[in-house]
Amino acid sequence: MTKNNQGVFDRDNPERRQAERERERQRAEEEIADVDWLMHQPEGRRFIYRLLEQAGVYRSTFSDNALQTAFAEGERNLGLRYLAMVQEHCLERFILMLEEKTKNGE
Secondary structure, three states, X not given: OOEOOOOXXXXXXXXXXHHHHHHHHHHHHHHHHHHHHHHOOHHHHHHHHHHHHHHOOOOOOOOOXXXXXXXXXXXXXXXXXXXXXXXXXXXXXHHHHXXXXXXXXX
């Protein structure tokens, strides 16, 4: 990491940008591993299903109040992010999660 002529760390430093990209890649891999671990546990699958349900993934966010709709869309966006991650990295466990919910009559 280098400092500019005022002694302040340079945000445009290529080494710093590379280190930040590497940290972000590691965080993403860790998050995928954590979700994968959860999806291999019955309790984790129940938790993920509740998270998706509470985020509004399976319902409309429409409201006659624009701010309420915007808030609900923010929640839903996070749920959709996890739904995509689960479907991409744990598809078999996602299907199992849905089968378990169906079998339990929920």
